[in-house]
Amino acid sequence: MAIITLGTMAFDAIETPFGKTDKIVGGSATYVAYAASHLTQPLQQISIVGDDFPQEEMDELKRRGVQLEGVEIVKGQKSFFWSGKYHLDMNSRDTLITDLNVLADFNPVVPEEYQGADFLMLGNLMPSLQLSVIKQLKQRPKLIVLDTMNFWMETAMDGLLEVLKKIDVLMINDSEARQLSGEYSLVKGARKILTMGPRFLIIKKGEHGALLFHENEVFFAPALPLEDVFDPTGAGDTFAGGFIGHLARTKDISFENMKTAIIVGSALASFCVEKFGPERLKEITKKDIDDRLNLFVQLVNFEISLT
Amino acid sequence: MAIITLGTMAFDAIETPFGKTDKIVGGSATYVAYAASHLTQPLQQISIVGDDFPQEEMDELKRRGVQLEGVEIVKGQKSFFWSGKYHLDMNSRDTLITDLNVLADFNPVVPEEYQGADFLMLGNLMPSLQLSVIKQLKQRPKLIVLDTMNFWMETAMDGLLEVLKKIDVLMINDSEARQLSGEYSLVKGARKILTMGPRFLIIKKGEHGALLFHENEVFFAPALPLEDVFDPTGAGDTFAGGFIGHLARTKDISFENMKTAIIVGSALASFCVEKFGPERLKEITKKDIDDRLNLFVQLVNFEISLT
Numbered sequence: 049m050a051i052i053t054l055g056t057m058a059f060d061a062i063e064t065p066f067g068k069t070d071k072i073v074g075g076s077a078t079y080v081a082y083a084a085s086h087l088t089q090p091l092q093q094i095s096i097v098g099d100d101f102p103q104e105e106m107d108e109l110k111r112r113g114v115q116l117e118g119v120e121i122v123k124g125q126k127s128f129f130w131s132g133k134y135h136l137d138m139n140s141r142d143t144l145i146t147d148l149n150v151l152a153d154f155n156p157v158v159p160e161e162y163q164g165a166d167f168l169m170l171g172n173l174m175p176s177l178q179l180s181v182i183k184q185l186k187q188r189p190k191l192i193v194l195d196t197m198n199f200w201m202e203t204a205m206d207g208l209l210e211v212l213k214k215i216d217v218l219m220i221n222d223s224e225a226r227q228l229s230g231e232y233s234l235v236k237g238a239r240k241i242l243t244m245g246p247r248f249l250i251i252k253k254g255e256h257g258a259l260l261f262h263e264n265e266v267f268f269a270p271a272l273p274l275e276d277v278f279d280p281t282g283a284g285d286t287f288a289g290g291f292i293g294h295l296a297r298t299k300d301i302s303f304e305n306m307k308t309a310i311i312v313g314s315a316l317a318s319f320c321v322e323k324f325g326p327e328r329l330k331e332i333t334k335k336d337i338d339d340r341l342n343l344f345v346q347l348v349n350f351e352i353s354l355t
Numbered sequence: 356m357a358i359i360t361l362g363t364m365a366f367d368a369i370e371t372p373f374g375k376t377d378k379i380v381g382g383s384a385t386y387v388a389y390a391a392s393h394l395t396q397p398l399q400q401i402s403i404v405g406d407d408f409p410q411e412e413m414d415e416l417k418r419r420g421v422q423l424e425g426v427e428i429v430k431g432q433k434s435f436f437w438s439g440k441y442h443l444d445m446n447s448r449d450t451l452i453t454d455l456n457v458l459a460d461f462n463p464v465v466p467e468e469y470q471g472a473d474f475l476m477l478g479n480l481m482p483s484l485q486l487s488v489i490k491q492l493k494q495r496p497k498l499i500v501l502d503t504m505n506f507w508m509e510t511a512m513d514g515l516l517e518v519l520k521k522i523d524v525l526m527i528n529d530s531e532a533r534q535l536s537g538e539y540s541l542v543k544g545a546r547k548i549l550t551m552g553p554r555f556l557i558i559k560k561g562e563h564g565a566l567l568f569h570e571n572e573v574f575f576a577p578a579l580p581l582e583d584v585f586d587p588t589g590a591g592d593t594f595a596g597g598f599i600g601h602l603a604r605t606k607d608i609s610f611e612n613m614k615t616a617i618i619v620g621s622a623l624a625s626f627c628v629e630k631f632g633p634e635r636l637k638e639i640t641k642k643d644i645d646d647r648l649n650l651f652v653q654l655v656n657f658e659i660s661l662t
Contacts, residue, residue, distance in 0.1 A: 136539055137539070232444070233581070233582055234580055235581060235582040236583075253563065256563035257564075257575075257577075259580060266654060267654060267655070267657070268564075268577035268580065269657075270564075270575035270577070270655075273541055273542050274542060275540055275542040275543055276540060304658070307656075307657040307658075308658055310657075311657055311659060344659070346572075347573060348574070348655045349614075350574070350576075350614040350615050351611070351614075351615055352615060352618060352648050352649075
């Protein structure tokens, strides 16, 4: 089943306690595509780049079943660029540079050939752009997943609340859930957020795993304890790509299957952080992914016999 | 199978964002006993109190199969008293008062009738006292579990390193694991700590669950997402009591059974935090515990089929 992804295709320059990179390819839609392409095709990107975005990256994505008709290439302009530095705990980072470049005038257009897609992944972007893509779709996708961040809660809350009414799954981190709900308790916060539109809420807690809330149910997914996190950039987008990729591959959007999808997303994210950029996502094979999924099963498996 | 527990029996005065108490009964050995007594008997306490410690509390413990021959009662002196105030996140707290009282001269003596116990739970105390109890036992218990804290790493590291060589399971929280190992990565830190003596390491992460490390294996236990944490005091000791209580009840100290024991400990701890002090641990029934264990199964259960 086809997945439309709205997001950035961009450059990042990253500094971590383990090293630093010059400009490398990044962006939410890039990570989603590399992750989901291990699970399903086609992937239909909606993004914008300058003419500096490497042709070989486009070719690599196409080889993996990623359609790029919805990626606008603006001649004579530069792609979005972000530069950041991670602290030792890898959960917090400082943004050093944000050059919007082409993103400043992004007006996403859904190509005719994308119409009819069953899945829509709205990457972290201005809520009005996310809403615009939903409105352009003639037939509502079976599942709309949205990623957002604290920045939009501070600068575009009205737009965010509007788009939340139109989606099925919201993905945010724990501090964003507290900010959006005004509740410190994640359980109380989740209950409040589930009245704002989404029927499913995923709260990402980085190295502490993720929680999935739906009606009165909750699922706790572990994160794999890692020896080293080399570069966390893109881990959240990779998680999203693995999540929606699994749902599309299995054609099943039940709560039960979403639990599995979170494990698949976590497994892919655990590869992403092993090298700078999406490099590791390009290298891994189906066997690598299966082996890692088995690690997750071992990680949380226990026996309870009530006697 | 009998469990000897070394720890405090004391008074606490607690302030949380939800309320405050006057002096109420607390202490690590008290929480361990109330938790473990739901699972196994006898429990053999080693502690010290003043003559202010309530007789009705002693009677209640005895009714639950807790032996008190090893609890020294010092006439004319007061029991250990701690007072603290929790911050909103409930993970951090300020100590307001620490009155050692009888604890200042505590010299634990193992009663003859405790000899031969299969399990030893060394609650958080000065390492030399923990070591003294180990040395007094004529027959080494099948399993020795030790709880400690950052304070002893700062003030009695030599003693701590000595006692670590003699135990099987170490329980500490994530920041203590980082401090003890000098490693930020918990995986690297765990590997280092497992060379210091203990064959099993449990890293407690509060609302984020717990990790169990053994040789090259790791198990991730969730914490139940709670709507409100009313009072976290004693949660770690309750976890310890549930953990060792399950192992004693099932007479099985394998890695596999320790996974289950961690879930049992987490379930009991999730009750402990619902009211001030050990109150909730006195109220709950076997059915309450079984129902909560089922919640844990639902919380982490997922299906992976690799196709």
